[in-house]
Amino acid sequence: MPTTRRNGQLWSCEPCRKSKLRCDHTTPVCGRCVRRNKEHLCVYHPAPLTTNASPRGKRRKQKISLSVGSSNETDDWSQKKASVSTPGFLGQTSYFDVFADGENGLQIGGPSSSPDSVSVNLERIQLGARALALLKHLPTYREILTARYKIWKGWTLGWPITNIILTSTEEMWASIQDEEPDEAQQTLLMSRRLFEKHNEPIEIHSNTTLAEFASAFAGRWETIGLLFTSIGLSVEYLPNGHFMNMDEYHDKIYEPEKIPLVSTAIGDLCLQFCDSSGIVNDMQCWLLLHHISLLTIVYGDGDYRPWRKLGDLATTTFALGLHQESENCPFFLREMRKRSMVASYAIDKALATFLGRPPLISGRYCDLGMPLDLSCEQMVAEPAEREAAIARLDSAGWNQDGSLERGACGRVTLIGAIIREKVLELSLCPQTQDLRERVEELSQDIHKQYQELPAFLRWDPNAQTACSNWDDRLLVDLHLEYLYNDFLLYRILMKRTNIQPERIISLSLEIMNALLSMVDRTFEYPTMRANIAWLVCHAGLPSAGVLSADLLRQSRLRTPEAPTRSRSEVIQKLSIFASHLGALVRSEEGNYQIAQQGQRAIRCVLDQVLSAPNALAFPPAADPIGFDIDDSALISADLLDGIDIDERGPFLEWLDGTMDAQEQPWLTWMSLS
Known part of the structure; x- marks a missing residue:
């Protein structure tokens, strides 16, 4: 040539x-x-550019078949869509239970299911190919996920399963590249292969190995969705400086604030592909868990989308039978299902609390088994290593090494979620009879549960290592959740009886002290700032509202009450908290405007209180006393005199213990991955 x-x-x-x-x-x-x-x-x-006529015609026909969409799905709505759905879990009242009961001689096995032969829709292949085009950045995805799991290992999937998902996707993508040299056709070919695997059922039995399970769920749309949602959640753990060293940083998709948006879109697309075929399996449940957490970051907990997907998650958990002890499945999957159920149950209570709605997953219908305090690595280890790890647990099932990077967080999450459901029952029940006694009883139960936790799970604010590593940061999170449960109880009592108990003031101070202690230390450790804005808004703003309201009320009294706390301490805490509101909530975050309004409102209150005639610093009293307060007085025009009218709305919401956090993630604290 x-x-x-x-x-x-x-x-x-x-x-x-x-x-x-x-x-x-x-x-x-x-x-x-x-x-x-x-x-x-x-x-x-x-x-x-010169080829034989026959191969050219054959190749042109193949390219057209991959690139031209079919309109049958939209044009012919009278045709039944193909489905690979199975009946799923069937309980004692189900239509088939009598035939499955061996005692009456009618046992004939489970109901048969003949999945349809699902034809591949070319429009969906093209849509899936658009998402798969982002797989060209797989090396970057591995870097992000590896860095995230060095910070926190999680307690649901953990690194072992995440690494399997990542590795299987890398291998499939490499195989497609070897098979098809044309880059324009690679994503189309992989999309077709993923849809073809919809026809393959996942067979699980008690002897299924981890390798067999990994092979069964590799190459599915659920796996692709899990990969991208995991990446979107991982960004929360990494400081912005981490991305500066990436080759793709200047790609607009790889701006840190854009990654969760892209991951949410791809996760939603993968869920739609699964829904259209009636798929229900463990991977779909994991994907929904991650997707809901990501939705709260991108759109906020108050948005309808997380709540709607929560309904899908509740349906999936029950269809899979996660609300009961799993049978005929290997140990690692049985343990993972327990953790999936705990995470689903806890997310349900978090969103229900935020929105003030009844929860979708009721604990009274669930066998909420406590997960073992094992790491994700121990959970999927060989039987000998696993049994040795179980033998090292104490009589209550906790690890004796003081490690939070195992199942301890999942166990504490379950304990807290069960308590939160009881708090919700009190909040949503219209009856006020014996309310004070019920609140006191549940409050004592909260304290008892917290004191019964192992010592390594209780935060010590005086410890020299407090908040200096991720474990201590988690302990502060757990401590704040414990305090906030108590805070909610006394808010219920205050709202229903119009009597402000002294306990809510002391709780607000405890929350403020713990929060400020953590914030001060996390300024030294950028990786510890994950979800810090959530903590500031979730627990900090309601507490600041209660303390500010109490300061305002006392400043308007002609005869000062006997002080029950150091007035100067409260003022100092509120001043520091107001300054942190401006520093911790970034301008690109959804709650930035509310944080700015809160900062200005608190400062206006402090200015007004400090300029009042009786603005004296009283010494703390020896014995706390209770006092009655009329809620209407707290929100009167006189009480808010001096505060800009534009700031009253958000501030009154804090006085009421609520806020319109339309874009603040409540769920990411559980660190599900």
């Missing part, structure tokens, strides 16, 4: 020519193909 083309330019090899990439023209193999591991495809064709 001639050394140059007619225009005098050197020939390009076929892979570079088809990909429209600059070739270095090295023979026999160009440098670009060596770097891309395509040496076997690197050839210099003497007439690249």
